[in-house]
Amino acid sequence: MSRFHDRTPTEPSWLENPISLVEEYCIDQDWQVERPNDNELWGEILGNWGGYRLWVIFHEDTEFLQFNAYLNLKIPTRFTNTVAQTITLINERIWIGHFEIWGEESTPVFRLVMPMRGAELSDEQVDDIFASLYQECERFYPCFQWVIWGGKSPADAIAAAMVDTEGEA
Numbered sequence: 001m002s003r004f005h006d007r008t009p010t011e012p013s014w015l016e017n018p019i020s021l022v023e024e025y026c027i028d029q030d031w032q033v034e035r036p037n038d039n040e041l042w043g044e045i046l047g048n049w050g051g052y053r054l055w056v057i058f059h060e061d062t063e064f065l066q067f068n069a070y071l072n073l074k075i076p077t078r079f080t081n082t083v084a085q086t087i088t089l090i091n092e093r094i095w096i097g098h099f100e101i102w103g104e105e106s107t108p109v110f111r112l113v114m115p116m117r118g119a120e121l122s123d124e125q126v127d128d129i130f131a132s133l134y135q136e137c138e139r140f141y142p143c144f145q146w147v148i149w150g151g152k153s154p155a156d157a158i159a160a161a162m163v164d165t166e167g168e169a
Contacts (some may be wrong), residue, residue: 018065018121019058025126026054045069045134049141052110052134063117069110069133070102073140079148083108086147086154087105093162096132099140108144110137 019041026033026043033043033054043054053070075083080101087099087108097112110133114125139161146157 017058018116021121021123022056022065025123029130041126045137047128047134047138047141049138049145050101052137064114065114065116065121067097067112067114067129067133069137071103071108071110071137071144073144073148074102075108075111075144076148077106080106082147082154083144086157087141088145089104089154089158093158094136097136099136107160128140156162 017038019039023033023035023041026041029041031045031054031103033041035041039058039060041054041056045052045054050072052072055068055070057066057068058064083101087101091098097110099108099110101107102109110146112129112133114121114129142156143154143161146152146160147154150157152160
C-alpha cells in the first residue's frame, strides 16, 4: 500500500518530471530534502548505521531516473582493492541496483537507475525503490566496516551480513 496522501495521478508536474513525485515521497517520510533545480533532489535518510546522503537526478535527455545513496564512510586508500572485492561479492546478492566506489569522495554508494522513457512513475515504484535502497544500505554497511576496521576478509564480512537475526538483544 502506498504511503502517499491524496494526490491526483494525472497532475502535469508528476507526469513531466518524476523528481516531483520523489520529493513528495521524501516529504511524506519527514526527510530533510532540498531541490536545487527541477531535475535534482538532495537529502538525507537516517538509518541504524548513520545517515545516507541521497541524491536523485532525472536525466531529461535519456529519461533515466537515478537514485544514489552515499554511505557515511570514507575508504582509506590502502583498503580500496579490498572494498572493491567486497562490492563485487555484495553485488552478486542484490536484485536491483548496485554498490560502487564513488571516486571523487572515495566512499561506497548504492546506485539504482530506472529508465522512464515515456512512462509515469507510480507511488508503488517509489515505495519499492526506497525500500530496496534502504534495505541494501542497512544490510551491507557493516560489511564495509568489518573489512576496513575489523580486519575481516570480504567473504567473511558478507557471510556475517547475510545472517538474519531474530528478536532484539
